[in-house]
Amino acid sequence: MKNNNIKSGNLYVVATPIGNYDDISKRALITLNKVNFILAEDTRKTGLLLKHFNIKKKLYSYHEYNEKQKAKNFLEKIKKGYNTALVSDSGTPLINDPGYRIIKLCRKKYINIKIIPIPGPCSAISALSVSGLPTNRFCYEGFLSYKKNKRIKRLQELKLEYRTIIIYESTHRLLKCLYDIKNILGKNRYIVIAKELTKKWENIHGNNVSNLIKWIKLDLNKIKGEIILIISGYKKLPKTNLELSPKVIKTLLDLNKELSLKKSINITANIYSIKRNFLYKFYIKNKY
Template identity: 75%
Template sequence: MKNNNLKLGYLYIIATPIGNFNDISKRALITLNKVDYILAEDTRKIGILLKFFNIKKKIYSYYEYNEKKKINFFLKKINQGYNIALVSDAGTPLINDPGYRIVQLCRTKYINIKIIPIPGPCAAILALSISGLPTNRFCYEGFLPHKKNKRIKRLNELKLENRTLILYESTHRILKCLYDIKKIFGKDRYIVFIKELTKKWESIYGNNISNLIKWLKLDVNRLKGEIVLVIKGYKESINSKDQLSPKVIQTFLKLKKELSIKKAIKITSDIFSIKKNLLYKFYIKKNTNYNNNKVE
């Protein structure tokens, strides 16, 4: 319904169900019923949803390759007082879906256009919540690059990420992706494989990557569907040989009071047959912490 009382219409960002239509919010239905136009990446998918709820609205296709061409047309409509809804094929808009550009322009150039979010499902957040992995700090990466060399490069960049990682992956690429993760992250990294969230074939399986790959290959049907991978963050392994015992530390600190750092490290190293480098790192770390905590 055109906004006749104000000069400008509204841009609504509306989350849609990721599988089960019953997950749509009452507010989303009310808003979809009252807007003038709906923007969607796949008009057929949204058409099925609207038909299910008996909503009849004009739907425009809006995706990566036509966004630049159509964006001015939609912004003009909003400036004329029409209300427009931007929806995702499934889940929250802009999360691995088109829409960033129109929202960005409304925030930076057309600042008088009001953007109203209508919250709802998001596969990444839902998968994280049931993964059993830390949820207080996480890193959403979406889809990894399609080409192997670029995928390997990105995984190397993520290898030491200590936050929980969330990835999306497709049926035909999942095994290739997992083999690459195994190669870069190691065979023992824990991964939760989640597919078809909220749908009939919803499943969740967590294990180290080697066992996950074996489990997937036992049944080809396990590879089918929309997939989310939730990966345990990197944790530096503790090698007991590289740890300084309290006795070593005590000896080093006593020697340091009477001798130069170089001599204290050498003597301690000789006494306990440990690497001088470990003592040097301990000294640097302790000295850095001391300086950082000094009150000027």
């Protein structure tokens, strides 16, 4: 017979430093010390963190490759009263890191399990805060696909995104990604690259994508480490006699994929009753 008197444990989602151990919160240390065990993306990396703070707790491996298989098992332990901490390699768990499945299971099936956030560092937000780009509205994209066609397709979808865009990128794909951004979003799109935040080799640099590529190629060591791109959102042309709507721009660009620029402009102008010369100037100015 099921014992309904057993009180479920709590699941703590604990943010850890993104590089500098001094950034860990007092509450995170208290939590890691009191839980029964810790789910870690990489037990070796988390082990170093725990050793630094003299925390001796059982670590279980919990990463993207075993999350689906292990989520239910760990959920059963929490149901039996084990207090559990979930951590990623660095920063806030679930932000491009594993943890979604166990959180979803706890929320969906067992409402008596408390899921408690222990806030702290997040590399995406840290980079955004020092970028100098608008922070009131932004979209987080994580890593773009390593497949060129999928990456290009997503960038095309983001072409008219007016919010600041946050992207993670790896060292060996960075230049490829920047060239795709240049070709799709335009050579003047402003980007801030933030590398190795909070670490000894921290480097934050902003420029339009064309100059950023040149800057990196002068010294490829600049792109080693963990990289975040903060990309300025789409900006409309200053008001003139007419301000083009995203719908008009999309029509023009879609037509231009199949037709010559002249034919695309003529058709778009006829559809929306816009002067052809204005459309041409708009196209040239935005470097489409």
